[in-house]
Amino acid sequence: MQQDAPKAVDDAALNARFEARIEAGETIEPKDWMPERYRTQLIRMMSQHAHSEIVGMLPEGNWITRAPSLKRKMSLIAKVQDEAGHGLYIYCGTETLGVDRAELVDQLLTGKAKYSSIFNYPTLSWADMGVIGWFVDGAAIVNQTVLAKASYGPYARAMIRICKEENFHKKQGYEIMATLANGTPAQKAMAQDAVNRWWWPSLMMLGPSDANSPNTAELIKWRVKRKTNDELRQRFIDLTVPQAQAVDLTLPDPDLKYNEETGHWEHGPIDWDEFWAVVKGNGPCNRERLQARRDAHEKGAWVREAAAAYAAKHQPASASNAA
Ligand code: FAQ
Numbered sequence: 389m390q391q392d393a394p395k396a397v398d399d400a401a402l403n404a405r406f407e408a409r410i411e412a413g414e415t416i417e418p419k420d421w422m423p424e425r426y427r428t429q430l431i432r433m434m435s436q437h438a439h440s441e442i443v444g445m446l447p448e449g450n451w452i453t454r455a456p457s458l459k460r461k462m463s464l465i466a467k468v469q470d471e472a473g474h475g476l477y478i479y480c481g482t483e484t485l486g487v488d489r490a491e492l493v494d495q496l497l498t499g500k501a502k503y504s505s506i507f508n509y510p511t512l513s514w515a516d517m518g519v520i521g522w523f524v525d526g527a528a529i530v531n532q533t534v535l536a537k538a539s540y541g542p543y544a545r546a547m548i549r550i551c552k553e554e555n556f557h558k559k560q561g562y563e564i565m566a567t568l569a570n571g572t573p574a575q576k577a578m579a580q581d582a583v584n585r586w587w588w589p590s591l592m593m594l595g596p597s598d599a600n601s602p603n604t605a606e607l608i609k610w611r612v613k614r615k616t617n618d619e620l621r622q623r624f625i626d627l628t629v630p631q632a633q634a635v636d637l638t639l640p641d642p643d644l645k646y647n648e649e650t651g652h653w654e655h656g657p658i659d660w661d662e663f664w665a666v667v668k669g670n671g672p673c674n675r676e677r678l679q680a681r682r683d684a685h686e687k688g689a690w691v692r693e694a695a696a697a698y699a700a701k702h703q704p705a706s707a708s709n710a711a
Contacts, residue, residue: 407578410611415541416674418484425483426610429603430540433612434482435492441475442496443677443693447511448520457493464517464559470553477550481542487524505663506593508671515582521561523628529554530624531594539611542543549593562631567634584640591655592663594621600660622652629653 402421409416416422432506445468452468455461480488495501506524511517529551536547568579595601595617607613617624629646632639665671 397666410539416539417541419696429607431482431485431487431655434478434543436502438475438478438482439501441471442509443503443681445471445506446661446677446680448517450511451517467557474550477577484542497685499678505591505666506589508666508673510673513578513582515578518561518564519582519586521557522565525554525557525561526628527590527593527624529558531621534614537614566635570635580637583637587640591621591658625653625655639676641660
């Protein structure tokens with residue numbers, strides 16, 4: 389007990405210095421001292437984010453072979469490829485916290501780690517490609533623009549580049565929707581059906597309501613999150629309602645109304661039972677998504693083996709002598 393006392397004093401001093409740095413708006417870098425809880429919270433949140441980007445390739449990947457034109461196919465391939473890149477940046481960022489990527493991937497494949505609820509819904513028509521860009525990338529931009537100011541440097545920097553790409557994704561999605569909404573009655577109906585199916589899951593994607601968000605207070609205190617889930621959801625709604633009006637599509641919420649006093653759009657109740665069912669693995673496509681990732685991982689084993697063999701072969705002589 390006596391022996392532990394100096395360490396406790398050191399930790400308290402380090403902790404106070406860390407809190408002061410956060411308070412002063414400084415960026416925390418990988419080699420800086422940080423509380424263990426800050427590190428584990430970041431690993432949790434960043435790895436879930438990386439997993440979401442990778443699983444997020446699946447719903448859209450489903451439509452690459454069925455895109456209606458060469459131009460649409462090229463944009464969609466580029467978008468899906470971008471999502472893979474985002475996953476890789478964020479996995480790299482997470483590794484700066486001293487965790488191995490193989491361990492993170494294992495947590496995804498064994499169902500231990502979460503990924504975004506939104507990617508457990510099926511993509512039933514071409515309009516879903518438009519609505520994913522418009523709503524899902526739109527919500528991701530609202531969330532990630534704020535994360536670009538997160539206190540952890542590698543995460544914040546990854547978000548800056550990712551947001552630039554997500555902006556392109558959102559524009560291409562909205563343009564698909566505007567085209568369909570201005571098309572034949574059947575095309576407009578397809579666009580409206582996609583809006584009806586994706587609106588509520590997109591609101592849920594921004595996380596549980598603040599009253600049921602156990603991590604928010606701590607993450608806000610450490611300036612990882614800079615806004616709460618409900619604040620970001622409100623911003624997404626306020627941005628999206630006029631966009632829907634501009635292309636004459638109706639958001640499926642009869643309670644949606646503008647409050648002149650607050651300057652915000654008020655919305656109806658969100659079905660949180662549905663959200664938690666999806667988060668717990670019982671959404672329409674959870675099993676299919678995880679199985680697709682497991683299959684891809686298995687099929688990619690030879691690539692990992694070849695990369696490891698290549699790295700061993702090209703190891704500098706000094707490194708192999710030391711071993
Ligand atoms: N789905 O206490 P909170 C994208 C979990 S990327 C599943 O509020 P926190 C790009 C949460 O993990 C989309 N689980 O948690 C793209 C926690 O469980 P845990 C992903 C969810 O961390 C576009 C529990 O509920 N974006 O879309 C969800 O403070 C198109 C309690 O929740 C990010 O990951 C959910 N929706 O806030 C790709 C952004 N929400 O871990 C392809 C970074 C919550 O304690 C195509 N992450 N949970 O067991 C964040 O901003 C935050 O982590 C939140 C959750 C807001 C997601």
